[in-house]
Amino acid sequence: SYYPYVLGNAIAAAFHYLCPGSRHLYSHTFRRILYLQCVQVIGGHRDVTPIAILEMRDGLFPDEAAEELSFSLKEAAKRQAALLKDQDTHSNLGPGGGGSRPGSAKGGPKLVPLPI
Numbered sequence: 001s002y003y004p005y006v007l008g009n010a011i012a013a014a015f016h017y018l019c020p021g022s023r024h025l026y027s028h029t030f031r032r033i034l035y036l037q038c039v040q041v042i043g044g045h046r047d048v049t050p051i052a053i054l055e056m057r058d059g060l061f062p063d064e065a066a067e068e069l070s071f072s073l074k075e076a077a078k079r080q081a082a083l084l085k086d087q088d089t090h091s092n093l094g095p096g097g098g099g100s101r102p103g104s105a106k107g108g109p110k111l112v113p114l115p116i
Contacts, residue, residue, distance in 0.1 A: 001043070005060050008038035028068045 012031050016023060035053050039045055058065040 004038040004042040008035040
């Protein structure tokens with residue numbers, strides 16, 4: 001019952017180490033799909049759910065699950081920082097503010113937000 005997961009992990013590691021120029025393609029989603037396909041093809045389970053596969057994988061490879069969780073948290077923090085930066089940029093564009101737009105520091109046209 002462990003064989004499809006071990007084989008999926010070996011295939012993912014082989015892609016990661018033997019094709020280093022394409023590592024950006026081997027994301028966590030790629031690993032999830034790979035595990036699902038290995039269980040369906042090798043294990044013969046056509047009606048297996050992705051949640052069941054994730055739970056089994058987390059039990060067999062806890063380091064991989066922790067890595068995926070930390071990656072997800074980092075991505076969420078990056079998105080939140082980008083949103084906050086975008087909000088700060090838009091809040092600086094008030095009447096007479098001009099923000100960091102080109103031409104605004106040299107007496108160019110001032111941007112005034114439209115009322116919504």
